[in-house]
Amino acid sequence: MSRTRITHEDGIIYEFTPHLESVTTVEPGEKLTVETIDSLDGAVQSEGDLLESVPEEVNAATGPIAVAGAEPGDVLAVEIEEIRIAEDRGRVITIDGFGLLDDPDHDEVDVDIEAPRTRMTPISGTDSDSDSDDSESLVLEWDGLETDLEVPVDPVVGTIGVAPAAESYTTLVPHDHGxxxxxxxVTAGNTVYFPVFQEDAMLAMGDCKAAMADGEMCGTGAEVSTEIDLTLEVVDSPRTSIDRPFVETPSAWKTVASAETLEQACELAHSDLLDLLVADPDHGFDHTDAHMVASLVGGLEISQVVDPLVTVRNAIPKRYLSQPF
Known part of the structure; x- marks a missing residue:
């Protein structure tokens, strides 16, 4: 089946607003390829390219893509099938005042962290002679290292979301809309579910990384441009409504929440998981029993701690929670 291709030249946004105008409309079940540019819009091409501050416009998201028939109260399912790196290198940067140990608003500021600094990450194994994507790695040929390091390529979509309910959020900010x-x-092989707040959902995505650790401590991953293969489906009249994004992996369901503090984000992600457990017809939990079960088999995970809000997820193996929708 052919795929509809949507590129950053068709349209990008730097802000998720309730009144987005789409660059194209697709039908549920349609297979797409979405091209994204790196989060820094190509501004960093060498280690001599330094960013003194966070750009006013950052994390360009390709779209918005209208999904025909999606209505408020529905759930948009984004099945990510493959993420291909579209260039031969990524970039990791530090910016003064941005990052886990370099934010003046936080208690701990590490004076030994140099900012700004740029490190390029050439990608090996991406040519046509490569037998498998498993051979792809970032090569850290950085001045001052005694030996080169290799980091496995494991692409992630950093920014992805739908039109929000009422407020507007820049593409630097995570919230209930994504x-x-x-x-x-948010990677190949998983499905991300979003609450639909506006007609046609208005999906956009970008800010991809060739590799990134949970936490994204320095403020970036290895930022790259990509091609993303995905399929969109609309769940109308879902059995269980959701207020925030929700991720399905092959083995687990994961609620995702963002808030001003880590504790607040954990509380939201945990409350969302309890709602799903209580709604599961296979168990008959009340909220207290669900709270207890989640304490036995759930698991809080940190997504990132460097954006204007922090993001966490709460994971539960699929054997304890049936398909919510």
Missing amino acids: GNLDTTD
């Missing part, structure tokens, strides 16, 4: 979630589970 946005800058910087969550390693």
Whole structure:
């Protein structure tokens, strides 16, 4: 089956608003390829390219893509089938005042962290002679290292979301609509579910990384341009409504929440998981029993701690929670 291709030249946004205008409309079940540019819009091409501050416009998201028939109250399912790196290198940067140990608003500021600094990450194994994507790696040929390091390529979509309910959020900010979630589970082989707040959902995505750790501590992953193969489906009249993004992996369901503090984000992600457990017809839990079960088999995971809001997820193995929709 042929795929509809949507490129950043068709349209990009730097803000998720309730009144987005789409660059194209697709039908549920349609297979797409979405091209994205790197989160820094090509501004960093060498280690001599330094960013003194976070750009006013960052994390360009390709779209918005209208999904025909999606209505408020529905759930949009985004099945990510493959993420291909579209260039031969990524970039990791530090910016003064941005990052886990370099934010003046936080208690701990590490004076030994140099900012700004740029490190390029050439990607090996991406040519046509490569037998498998498993051979792809980032090669850290950085001045001052005694030996080169290799980091496995494991692409992640950093920013992905739909039109929000009422407020507007830049593509640097994560919230209930999605946005800058910087969550390693937003990757090939998984499905991300979003609450639909506006007609046709209005999906957009970008800010991809060739590799990124949970937490994204320095403020970036290895930022790259990509091609993303995906399929969109609309769940109308879902058995269980959701207020925030929700991720399905082959083995687990994961609620995703963003808030001003880590504790608040954990509380939201946990409350969302309890609602799903209580709604599961296979168990008959009340909220207290669901709270207890989640304490036995759930698991809080940090997505990122460097954006204007922090993001966490709460994971539960699929054997304890049936398909919510």
